[in-house]
Amino acid sequence: MEPIVFIGMMGAGKTTVGRAYAARHGLAFIDSDQELEARTGVSIPTIFAVEGEAGFRERETRLLAELLGREDIVLATGGGVVLRPENRAQLRRRGIVVYLHVPPEVLWERLRHDRHRPLLQVPQPRQRIFELYAQRDPLYREAADIVVDGGRMKPAAMLARVEDAVRGYLSGRGERAVIAQGEGDA
Numbered sequence: 001m002e003p004i005v006f007i008g009m010m011g012a013g014k015t016t017v018g019r020a021y022a023a024r025h026g027l028a029f030i031d032s033d034q035e036l037e038a039r040t041g042v043s044i045p046t047i048f049a050v051e052g053e054a055g056f057r058e059r060e061t062r063l064l065a066e067l068l069g070r071e072d073i074v075l076a077t078g079g080g081v082v083l084r085p086e087n088r089a090q091l092r093r094r095g096i097v098v099y100l101h102v103p104p105e106v107l108w109e110r111l112r113h114d115r116h117r118p119l120l121q122v123p124q125p126r127q128r129i130f131e132l133y134a135q136r137d138p139l140y141r142e143a144a145d146i147v148v149d150g151g152r153m154k155p156a157a158m159l160a161r162v163e164d165a166v167r168g169y170l171s172g173r174g175e176r177a178v179i180a181q182g183e184g185d186a
């Protein structure tokens with residue numbers, strides 16, 4: 001089967017929900033950020049510091065192309081993977097792409113104490129999350145086959161919602177953008 005790919009903002013739960021999805025379905029789990037750290041031997045903040053965001057994005061694009069070629073994996077992407085048109089095109093071509101949509105207010109509650117995400121190490125991180133959300137939400141939607149709405153819900157509830165949406169998507173119609181909405185939306 002082609003890769004199941006989670007996209008969405010920092011803190012949306014791509015790593016948490018993606019790992020759980022893979023475990024439940026007997027698929028291998030790969031986290032793009034963790035894979036880049038393992039391959040370079042340094043942290044994401046260090047890659048940003050040494051090579052700049054542009055250097056990081058180059059590595060991210062190359063890794064995405066490689067991983068999309070694999071079978072039977074769940075891939076959690078970095079929050080900025082949709083910024084490059086070329087990455088969005090790759091995601092459209094291959095992969096069952098699931099956008100975990102979480103409102104910025106909830107993301108802020110989760111990330112306010114975070115020190116590991118270089119883009120949030122700014123004087124006004126809350127405002128930054130809202131700006132990034134406004135910029136990126138349309139790009140995630142453009143790249144996604146499935147949009148799953150989450151709010152203040154536990155990872156297990158989000159996982160259940162993802163499973164329903166993927167099952168619906170695979171069970172035939174193959175329509176894009178199956179939207180799961182309801183309880184828990186913030």
Ligand SMILES: Nc1ncnc2c1ncn2[C@@H]1O[C@H](COP(=O)(O)OP(=O)(O)OP(=O)(O)O)[C@@H](O)[C@H]1O
Binds near residue numbers: 008016156
């Ligand atoms: N549904 C949830 N409810 C509450 N906290 C959550 C939920 N999902 C994830 N978290 C917490 O929010 C933080 C961010 O989650 P996670 O690392 O899975 O996000 P991510 O989408 O992978 O972000 P990034 O793009 O930065 O890697 C973690 O501390 C995680 O435990």
Ligand SMILES: O=C(O)C1=C[C@@H](O)[C@@H](O)[C@H](O)C1
Binds near residue numbers: 009077
């Ligand atoms: O939102 C982003 O642009 C990023 C999110 C993280 O997953 C990392 O990929 C990195 O910190 C950049």
Ligand SMILES: [Mg+2]
Binds near residue numbers: 014016031033076077
């Ligand atoms: Mg992650």
